[in-house]
Amino acid sequence: DTVLTQSPALAVSPGERVTISCKASESVSTRMHWYQQKPGQQPKLLIYKASNLASGVPARFSGSGSGTDFTLTIDPVEADDTATYFCQQSWNGWTFGGGTKLELK
Amino acid sequence: EVQLVETGGGLVQPGKSLKLTCATSGFTFSNAWMHWVRQSPEKQLEWVAQIKAKSNNYATYYAESVKGRFTISRDDSKSSVYLQMNSLKEEDTAIYYCTWGVWFAYWGQGTLVTVSS
Numbered sequence: 628d629t630v631l632t633q634s635p636a637l638a639v640s641p642g643e644r645v646t647i648s649c650k651a652s653e654s655v656s657t658r659m660h661w662y663q664q665k666p667g668q669q670p671k672l673l674i675y676k677a678s679n680l681a682s683g684v685p686a687r688f689s690g691s692g693s694g695t696d697f698t699l700t701i702d703p704v705e706a707d708d709t710a711t712y713f714c715q716q717s718w719n720g721w722t723f724g725g726g727t728k729l730e731l732k
Numbered sequence: 733e734v735q736l737v738e739t740g741g742g743l744v745q746p747g748k749s750l751k752l753t754c755a756t757s758g759f760t761f762s763n764a765w766m767h768w769v770r771q772s773p774e775k776q777l778e779w780v781a782q783i784k785a786k787s788n789n790y791a792t793y794y795a796e797s798v799k800g801r802f803t804i805s806r807d808d809s810k811s812s813v814y815l816q817m818n819s820l821k822e823e824d825t826a827i828y829y830c831t832w833g834v835w836f837a838y839w840g841q842g843t844l845v846t847v848s849s
Contacts, residue, residue, distance in 0.1 A: 721779035
């Protein structure tokens with residue numbers, strides 16, 4: 628299985644720029660997707676195929692990367708962005724990263 | 733509006749069975765590749781199973797952790813997908829979501845399965 632590794636947690640101040648990384652154990656081309664999950668809710672698609680903004684998602688969110696290294700950027704961060712962010716690959720089956728919990732200072 | 737509604741979760745003893753249902757609307761179900769994804773109490777997401785469309789001979793795929801115990805199926809006439817779970821283990825305890833596509837743009841609210849004696 629393709630293992631996706633994310634940092635467990637980040638803390639930033641509102642208005643700052645934050646980057647959340649996801650590293651794949653093998654190349655997944657650009658088949659990387661990002662989700663936001665708030666407590667008690669289902670995951671919400673933010674970015675698909677590494678850099679494509681999902682419908683209705685604010686332009687503050689962006690994605691980049693290919694191969695094994697991917698990044699989700701939020702700029703600027705708002706209070707409502709407090710959530711856990713998951714990466715997911717669909718190049719070799721489907722696997723998810725462990726999630727990065729974003730907290731606001 | 734796309735809707736996915738999962739039902740059938742509950743408390744079940746280890747070794748027993750449970751069948752989940754996902755009723756859908758708002759998209760062309762018969763063409764959709766449907767999935768089940770689960771989220772453990774530790775919040776880890778795990779893909780569980782996929783069933784492709786009729787044009788792909790309803791091919792099915794499973795995570796190794798559930799292969800041989802779980803069966804995914806669909807009824808295009810009811811726009812529904814199912815997950816039959818047999819020989820349940822405590823580690824199957826999770827919220828089970830249905831979703832579709834290659835990237836998962838739509839999710840249901842999930843149904844909680846608790847496996848415990």
